[in-house]
Amino acid sequence: MTFDRPTGAQGRLDRRTALAGAGAAAAAVTLAACGSAKSTPARKEPGVEVVKAADVPVGGAVIAGDTVVTQPVAGSFQGFSAACTHLGCTVSKVDRGRIICRCHGSAFGLDGTVATGPAERPLDPRPIRVDGDRIVTA
Ligand code: FES
Numbered sequence: 001m002t003f004d005r006p007t008g009a010q011g012r013l014d015r016r017t018a019l020a021g022a023g024a025a026a027a028a029v030t031l032a033a034c035g036s037a038k039s040t041p042a043r044k045e046p047g048v049e050v051v052k053a054a055d056v057p058v059g060g061a062v063i064a065g066d067t068v069v070t071q072p073v074a075g076s077f078q079g080f081s082a083a084c085t086h087l088g089c090t091v092s093k094v095d096r097g098r099i100i101c102r103c104h105g106s107a108f109g110l111d112g113t114v115a116t117g118p119a120e121r122p123l124d125p126r127p128i129r130v131d132g133d134r135i136v137t138a
Pocket residue numbers: 084085086087088089101102103104105106117118119
């Protein structure tokens with residue numbers, strides 16, 4: 001059995017076209033895989049309200065979109081990305097001082113550290129500051 005192999009300009013064009021198509025397909029797959037990350041950028045412009053300070057319980061936390069704001073002690077706020085460091089699910093629950101990821105059961109403390117795996121890394125810090133009665137991006 002033999003195969004005809006294109007040669008010359010026509011052959012190069014076909015290979016180029018095929019490679020361009022493969023590249024476009026790979027780019028589409030990459031964009032689809034990162035679609036949620038693109039819609040929730042890690043870095044926002046400063047001064048954007050994340051949550052009202054009064055809505056963050058002392059000894060607790062609030063999940064506000066892609067950001068978790070904790071208040072371990074009165075008047076001390078910390079911000080973290082809501083993306084679980086295990087496989088990237090958004091943490092979805094706060095229970096008794098623990099930030100919970102329901103995907104595989106990881107839990108994080110109010111300081112972002114891992115309380116229960118499978119996550120091995122703490123939540124990524126997210127710069128915030130208090131602005132009057134609001135917690136805003138820093
Ligand atoms: S993605 Fe959160 S525990 Fe797996």
